[in-house]
Amino acid sequence: MRTLTPATLILLTLSMACRGGLNDTGDGRGFSMDFQGIKVSPLQPENGDFPGLVGAPNFDDDNEDGTADWDEEGGSDSENEWTELLLHTEGESVRIELSGETDNVRIWKGDTHVLGAELVDAPLTLSGTEEEVLLHVEFGDYLAQARLDVTQVETQESFSLRLTAAPLVIYHHLDPAQRVWMMEFPSNTNGVQNNDEMAQAYARELGDAYNKVAGRQYDWDPWVQDEFEWAVLDTPDHHVGVVIDSIRNGQGQPGSGLDDLPENEMVEPDVFVQEWGEGRGSSLDYFGNLEVSPPVTVDGVYYPFGRVYTGGKGAETPRPQLTDFLATQQLQDPFMVDSTWLCVGHIDEYTTFIPDPDSEKGFRLLITNTDDAWELLEAMDPSTALPKYAQRNMLGYGINTVGELLTEPGLRQLNNEIQELYLDTQLARFKEELGLDDDDVIFVPGIFEEPLSMCGPYAAALIPGMANLIVAQDTDDNTALFIPDPFIRANSNDQSGDPFIQLMQERLPSSLKLHFVDDWAVYHMGLGEVHCGSNVERTPSVSWWEEAIHLLEDRL
Amino acid sequence: MSLFLCLMVMSPASWSAPPQAELSTTALEQQLDHEDWRVRHAAGLALSTRLNPSLPSAVYEIRPVPTRAGTLRFHSEIFSDPAASWSVAERLLQGADGPETRSALAALHASIPQSDAAPLLYIAKHDTSPAVRSAAVAGLARYSQTAGLKAIEIGLVDPDARVRANAVSSVGYHKEGSSLEAELLDALKDPDAQVRSQAARMLGWIEYRVAYVALRTLLSDPAEEVRLHALRAMRTIDPAQTRSLPELEALKKQPDERMQVILKSLQTP
Numbered sequence: 001m002r003t004l005t006p007a008t009l010i011l012l013t014l015s016m017a018c019r020g021g022l023n024d025t026g027d028g029r030g031f032s033m034d035f036q037g038i039k040v041s042p043l044q045p046e047n048g049d050f051p052g053l054v055g056a057p058n059f060d061d062d063n064e065d066g067t068a069d070w071d072e073e074g075g076s077d078s079e080n081e082w083t084e085l086l087l088h089t090e091g092e093s094v095r096i097e098l099s100g101e102t103d104n105v106r107i108w109k110g111d112t113h114v115l116g117a118e119l120v121d122a123p124l125t126l127s128g129t130e131e132e133v134l135l136h137v138e139f140g141d142y143l144a145q146a147r148l149d150v151t152q153v154e155t156q157e158s159f160s161l162r163l164t165a166a167p168l169v170i171y172h173h174l175d176p177a178q179r180v181w182m183m184e185f186p187s188n189t190n191g192v193q194n195n196d197e198m199a200q201a202y203a204r205e206l207g208d209a210y211n212k213v214a215g216r217q218y219d220w221d222p223w224v225q226d227e228f229e230w231a232v233l234d235t236p237d238h239h240v241g242v243v244i245d246s247i248r249n250g251q252g253q254p255g256s257g258l259d260d261l262p263e264n265e266m267v268e269p270d271v272f273v274q275e276w277g278e279g280r281g282s283s284l285d286y287f288g289n290l291e292v293s294p295p296v297t298v299d300g301v302y303y304p305f306g307r308v309y310t311g312g313k314g315a316e317t318p319r320p321q322l323t324d325f326l327a328t329q330q331l332q333d334p335f336m337v338d339s340t341w342l343c344v345g346h347i348d349e350y351t352t353f354i355p356d357p358d359s360e361k362g363f364r365l366l367i368t369n370t371d372d373a374w375e376l377l378e379a380m381d382p383s384t385a386l387p388k389y390a391q392r393n394m395l396g397y398g399i400n401t402v403g404e405l406l407t408e409p410g411l412r413q414l415n416n417e418i419q420e421l422y423l424d425t426q427l428a429r430f431k432e433e434l435g436l437d438d439d440d441v442i443f444v445p446g447i448f449e450e451p452l453s454m455c456g457p458y459a460a461a462l463i464p465g466m467a468n469l470i471v472a473q474d475t476d477d478n479t480a481l482f483i484p485d486p487f488i489r490a491n492s493n494d495q496s497g498d499p500f501i502q503l504m505q506e507r508l509p510s511s512l513k514l515h516f517v518d519d520w521a522v523y524h525m526g527l528g529e530v531h532c533g534s535n536v537e538r539t540p541s542v543s544w545w546e547e548a549i550h551l552l553e554d555r556l
Numbered sequence: 557m558s559l560f561l562c563l564m565v566m567s568p569a570s571w572s573a574p575p576q577a578e579l580s581t582t583a584l585e586q587q588l589d590h591e592d593w594r595v596r597h598a599a600g601l602a603l604s605t606r607l608n609p610s611l612p613s614a615v616y617e618i619r620p621v622p623t624r625a626g627t628l629r630f631h632s633e634i635f636s637d638p639a640a641s642w643s644v645a646e647r648l649l650q651g652a653d654g655p656e657t658r659s660a661l662a663a664l665h666a667s668i669p670q671s672d673a674a675p676l677l678y679i680a681k682h683d684t685s686p687a688v689r690s691a692a693v694a695g696l697a698r699y700s701q702t703a704g705l706k707a708i709e710i711g712l713v714d715p716d717a718r719v720r721a722n723a724v725s726s727v728g729y730h731k732e733g734s735s736l737e738a739e740l741l742d743a744l745k746d747p748d749a750q751v752r753s754q755a756a757r758m759l760g761w762i763e764y765r766v767a768y769v770a771l772r773t774l775l776s777d778p779a780e781e782v783r784l785h786a787l788r789a790m791r792t793i794d795p796a797q798t799r800s801l802p803e804l805e806a807l808k809k810q811p812d813e814r815m816q817v818i819l820k821s822l823q824t825p
Contacts, residue, residue, distance in 0.1 A: 193631055223624050251622050283625060344625045392667045393635035398699060410729040413761040417788070420821075421814040429813075450725065452694035453663035454627045456718065457725040457754055525631060528624035 031094075031152050033161060034086040036236045042157045050145075050554055051545045052162030055083040056233040056240045057104075057139045060272040068272065070140045074111050078269060082108060082136035083237065085161075089128050093153040097123040100146035100556045105163055107148075108136040116146070125153070139165035142233075143329060145555050166233040167329040167544065167552070168242060172292040172306040173353045174363060175538035177472035180206055182534050183213040183222045185522050193395065193521030195222075198530065201482065201517045207475040213261065221250050221257030222522055222533050225348070226286035228262045228273075230537040239540060241271035247281035247319065276322035284311060284318045288346035288532050289339060292332060294353050294363040295542075298435040304547040307434060308332040311339025311347035330551050331544060335433045337426045341418065343455035348531045350423065350446070351430070352467045355479055356509040361440055364509070366467045367427050369443035370415040373463060376445055376499050377406055377488070388487040388520055395525060397449070397462065402488070411449065411462070418448050418459055442507050445486075445500055451527065460527045463488065464519060466504060468529035472536055480513040484529040487520065581606065593674030600672065601646055604639035615643035620660040628660040635664060641671035649675060655685035662688055666695025673703030680707050686716035693719060697726035704730050712739050717748035724754040728761040737764045744770050749779035756782060760789025768793050775803040780812055788818050798822060 032041030033048075040048035058069045063076040075082060085107075087094065098107060098115045107115035107124070114124050117140065126133055144165040151158040182202055187194045202210040213224055221227075226248050233240040243262040250257020262273045277285065293306040308326050310318050317323075317336065326334050339347045350368040382403030389399040399405050406412075430436060449462035461468070464484035474480045486500040495501050501516055508514060523533045542548075579587070579602070587599035605612055611634070620628035634640055647653065648661045662683075665676050673696055680692035693711035697704040708730065711723025724743050727733035743755035744767070756774055759767040767789070774786035787807065790798040799822045808819055 193633065220621055223622075226624070251626050257622075288624070344623075346624075392669050392699075393633075394629055394631055394664050394667050395633070395636075398667065398669075408729075409731050409733065410761060413728065417757075420817060421784075421788075425813045425817055450729070452722050452725055452729070453659070453666065453691040453698065454623060454629065455625055456690070456722050457750075457757075460625075521631060523624075526621065526623045526629060532624055 030088060031090050031092070031155075031157055032088045033150060033159075034088075035084065035161070040159050040161050042159050045159045048159055048161035050162045050556075051164035051549060051552070052147075053083055053085060053137055054164050054166060054235050054545045055137055055139045056081050056166045056235050056238075057142055057144065058082070059242075059274065060240055060270055061267070062269040064269065070138070074113075075108065075136075075138075080238065080270070081240065082138050083235070085135040085137055087126070087133040087135060087150070089126060089131060089133060090152070091128050091131055092155070093128040094126045094133075095123050095151045095153055096126070097121075097149045097151075098146055099149070100163070101141065101144045102146060104139060104141035104144035104165070105146040106138040106140070108138065109133065137163055139163075141165060143167040143552070147556055162556070164545070164552075166235055166240075167331055168231050168233060168326070169305050169329070169331055169540065169544065170229060170231045170244075170290075170292050170308060170326070171536075171538035171540070172294050173471040174294045174306075174355050175541050177209065177536050178539050179209050179211050179537045180470065180472050180534055181211045181213055181224050181536075183215050183218065183220070183224055185215060185220065185222065195519065195522040195533070197518040198482075198523075198533070201515050202534075205474040205480055205482075205513075205515060206472060209472070209475075213258070218261055219250065219257045222526070223251070223286070223288075223528060224258065224261075224535045225288045225528075225532045226346075227258040228266075228535065229287040229290055230535070232540050234540045234544060236543070236545065238270065241266075241537070243267075243271065243273045244287070244322070245273050245275040246285060246287050247275060247277045247279065248286045249280055253280075276325050277319045278321075281319055282316075283345045284316065284339070285322075286346065288344070288348040288528075289318060290322075291347055291352070293365075293434050294355070294361070296361070296434045296436075298433065301551075303331070303333065303551070304542050305331045305544065308334040309347060309433070310334060310336050311342075311345060312336050313338045313340045316340045316345075330553060331548050333551075335429075337429050337433075338422060341422050341459055343451060343458040343460045344527050344532075345458075346532070348468055349461065349465055349529075350467055351426070352469060352531065354442075354469075354471055354481060354508070354512065357511055358509060359440070361436075363440075364442045365430055365434075365436060365440055366442050366444050366469075367430070368423060368446035368448075368461075368465060368467050370419045370423065370445075370447055372443050372503070373445035373447045373500070374406075374412070374415070376503060377402055380488075380499060382406060385490040386488065387490070387492055395521065405447075411447070414450060414459070415447055445503060454527070461524070461529065463500070464524045465529050466500070468531040470530055470534045470536060474513060478513045479511070480515060481508065482515050482517050482530050482534070484519045484524065485516040487518075593672065593678070596672055597642065597645060597649075597675055600639075600642040604642045608637070608639060611637065611640060612643040612646070615640055616647055620657055628656045630660055630664045635668055638668060638670045641665060641668040644668065645672070645675040648679060651683075655687050658683065658685065658688045659691040662691040663695045666692070666699045673700050673707075677703055677706055677710065680710045686714070686719050689714060689716070690719045690722045693723050694726050697723075697730050701731065705732060705735070708733075708736060709739070712736075712743065717746070717751055720746060720748065721750040721754050724751055724758055728758040733758070734762040734764070737762065737766070740764070741767055741770055744774060749777070749782055752777065753779065753781040753785045756785040756789050760785065760792045763793055765793050768797075772801070772803070775801070775807065780810070780815075783807065783810075784812065784815055784818070787815070791818060791822060795822065796825070799825070 035053045058081040062078040105116040146163040148161045184199045185194045229244040231242040250259035289311045356364045380402045384402040444467045447462045448459040470482040488500045489498040584599045644665045693707045696707035771786045
């Protein structure tokens, strides 16, 4: 049974006073409704305009009984997605009508379901025996929209209140990081190489924000980026975490690899898991192939949550269920760039976004550039040894020196082709879709190979792809980048002698703390990098009901 | 029963107690130069087992891990011991693993220094799985000079188009790949579009001027990738002539942004 607590009343009153929400009579009463610190009444009808009352779809499981709360009858003491609505009746009978997407909205009076959803859409009449009536609104779908028309029966005075459910929003790299996941690979007796150095860097720099994924429990499936994507349902009262579960299914059957990680370790009150699509997806459905730009303005339209982008082309695209759904959320207007030329096929392999507070837009697009890499290599002493690359046995490439790298048959032709046909064309696509110009771009030196014995004629990074990085806040609240170490040097332990690192240090914003981490054995040689092996939960940094109303079509 | 046959019929489980071959170490070492690769293989396997009895079982026990593309790969430092190549070959030849693991074994075997290429050439020709044959061809082409060319030649006539396409692509990464110009020209007529597009691509990479006329016929190929790589190769071989081709008008109507990039580059001498 829900009652309006004294603390809530005080909070509502204070909040209304601060936001100028009290009605013109100044007494805060009269025939009206209070919600989320706002008062709507016949004197202030505009306060009920879209989006009006904002709530989160009730898909989590606050009472942890295994059933989504929307699918349960009644509420529970732990329920917190019901949004409070305080009706002042002045002791008169009041009629309330619900219209719009009524199937996806319920109005509760105490624990009694009084309007919407399964009930017939007959108006609710309150007798006026109570001066104040506490109602709750519950939503059953993303971005569900409805309207309450409230009429005092005797005077026929009325006002309306819009009800709007939160849309799903996926985080971008400017949103502050909250938690980072990675699977640790200890060495075993067979000498399987580990990722100790990367794990140590995360533990040292991120502190408690670093979450280890248990390798043995999840079949040593290291591709933590690909299995799930954090998103949020944000409201003025709180936010609900949504773990979008990929149809990757651990690269195999349901239950294998990382498939069960979100359900096992992330579900809790105010966090739920949802999957879009069925069956086993292709690599294009993995979430290294689902990213979000920072906030942009494109052709005069401001996208405060950025725009979602995926990789694909022609008939080779992610399955439409998720991207179609994201399009219906209206805030992050998805677009597609070509990633089909890559062996893995993910857009995180050659591009990303990083914060740059000193730049005009507050961020930079990073994109791999092969010409820059050749230029750096040609400036080096060709006899420079490359011990990481010299390894054989699937631990390296059998390329002993810079000179050998420069003269490796086919490599120059391949990279010229990639630069011309893919990197240049996709950079143009990014600029067009996101309204970017040359100043917004930082080129990252990189070279690709075609691992024919594993993939056929599709590309993968030969030099660890430095655009494939993680943005997170460290324990001192610095914004840090965790970048794959390129190892273009004779002494693997001395990063100061690496011209690729030096160039990145020159080009990347000085406000960022850079960590070049060793991802070679577990990730790079497995056709991935730092970003592929990590996953980040973030915190929303703006409010959609304040900043993004212009993107939400009024569907009523 | 010969030593070879004896070793070939052993099950992986018997590796914990490898048979002590009747032959002396010296005799086994002499057999490493035998002209029949099967004799070499059996001798190498016996010798490596004698030197490091735990190595074969270690090789058999290692399980591959998934790459991000979902294919499998082995990553372990035990393969730094060149002697491991004999056990890797044996595991591959016995065929007890599934095709995904055998593909990873083929790629691994090719990358082990000083490994005998002959077993992998055998796999490139005879394995039942196109994926395994393809991995063997590409692996050998990547890491072996003479055997690499042989592997490519085997792959070019494989009944499976994926293997042929990979063999064609391997030409461009082999130091002596240009010696297979004629085979690449033949591949332009392959019924499979990916083989044709890869052949066009590689002919451009090696700048084989003789191919120009044949490439020109592919500008009207039904497959977009074939047209794209044919034009790009022609631009490499003879940009001046390509710039004036009447076929360009039809290509300008294609929506593929990559094609438009190439056409645009042809506008400026």
